[in-house]
Amino acid sequence: MNPISIPADCLTCGACCFSQLPTYVRVTGDDWSRLGDHAETVAHFIGSRAYMKMTEGHCGALAVSEGAQGREYYCLVYEQRPQVCRDLARGSPQCEAELEQKAARARAAGLS
């Protein structure tokens, strides 16, 4: 098996923002407060807990554009993103696992 190649820049990846689970990105009370005016738009409650809204297999706050590095993925609420997103460090074992499971899915996604 080939070793996982960690991207030099998260902008060229986006894999960790993909999931089919509606409860993939937990939004805590602190996260909700940090999201401020964006909270009602990008997050919602499922039962008694809040989560980022998911759409077509990825977080609804994930966007893509053509940039200097080709396809670039970016978070529409990057400065206010939930803690769970902040905690996932590029190059960490969790990042490697996300890449292994989802990099192809991210590359194939028809984001707009």
Ligand code: SF4
């Ligand atoms: S909030 Fe931003 S960083 Fe977190 S999963 Fe959604 S798009 Fe990715």
